[in-house]
Amino acid sequence: MAVLSALESGPASLSRLVRVTGLSRPTAHRLAVALERHRMVARDSQGNFTLGPRLEELSGAGGADRLLSIAQPVLVQLRDLTGESAQLYRRQDDVRVCVAAAERSSGLRDTVPVGSELPMTAGSAAQILLAWEDSDRIRRGLRGSHFDATTLAQVRRRRWAQSVGEREQGVASVSAPVTGPGGKAIAAVSVSGPIERLTRSPGRLHAQAVVSAAERISERLRLD
Template sequence: MTTWTHPAVPARHDSGVAVLDKASLLLSVLEDGPASVSRIVRVTGLTRPTAYRLALALQRLRLVTRDARGRYLLGPRLSEMAVLEHGDRMLALAATVLPELRDRTGAGVRLHRRCDGGQLCVAAAESSPRVADAVPVGTAFSMRSGAVAQVLLAWEEPEVLYRGLARARFTAAALAQVRRRGWAQGAGALDGGAVTLAAPVRGPGGRVVAALSLSGPAALLAGGAAREFGGAMIDAALRLGEASDG
């Protein structure tokens, strides 16, 4: 049996199954960042057809994705698996971070994750239990509209993004604005008179693994207050992301 190694790659790819060893080699290159097929071939010693065929197969499994330049990089499924392993730490920290952000802003604060093609509220600190826009933990929503849906979709790989846009009420231009600004603003989840701000929570590899949101009346979250509270929300999202990366 041939062991697929290369001087530039640590010799840790001998599983006894040749195709898995080759896939492991390819993924080890992407651990250092995006790479073209040419770089993968150069570093691993794989033939170009083999490297290309493996990359496409791993992309179908969402273990690999591609950037705007066509280079391959580690895919969202790896981050999702890491979140499942480390998510308890993020949720434990959310029990502190969400109430702190609520007390600072006066808005309802929630943490959302992708689930079965939709979004799921996994933690919340409401400004008042009587708020009309309150969202109980465990409530699921579609990805068709709203600031949270935009954040959870904006940084997805192209194929997922295009499928999401086909069903969404927002546009590709709206998602481009979210990526430029770093957070989204839209109507509340339940009450059309409310405003929701949402920011990405990033896990291993910088992938978006959750969305942190603020919801409240337009008078509270409009204009300059939206920018001020948006900064506080992004800081809180960074803290949560560090927990998921731990």
């Protein structure tokens, strides 16, 4: 905890950790490296220690109930606006989990039950949840994926992703990020349905609506 508290004010060299914590140099180094293995601590481009991504993930999990209560009515509105099923996904290790959904009531639809675990290697929501990760996690996440680094760069620039037949043949989707502190994607809002309705350019039809829904959820999270 002394090491994590020392990093709260920003990146720190090993010498600074020793000075702030009062720990011996070998002990400070051993603890920082152990925390790094568990992703509680990371390193910046200069090799300084920083707070790691696992802390934000744990914080996000702690606020999951609040996220769901805010997101559910927005998903219903998104479904009604687009006429397609709407979902909210969170990342858990190497999968993404559907944590909330608003299903199309009739006709051909893409049904993703709440609790479903889907791969992080395919689909527009997977692109969103990977695009704002650190470079090492992106590099690992791209192994065996249906998209590449260029695709993720485009996703970050336009702030939405689309997929056509990536996860499941005949299904298309559009997703956008729900953002937390620092602008990182903590969840992905999606609409999905058959290619016959969404076409092979689903973003052209629904990107604006999905981005707007994700931004409303993000804003409510910051304000509440």
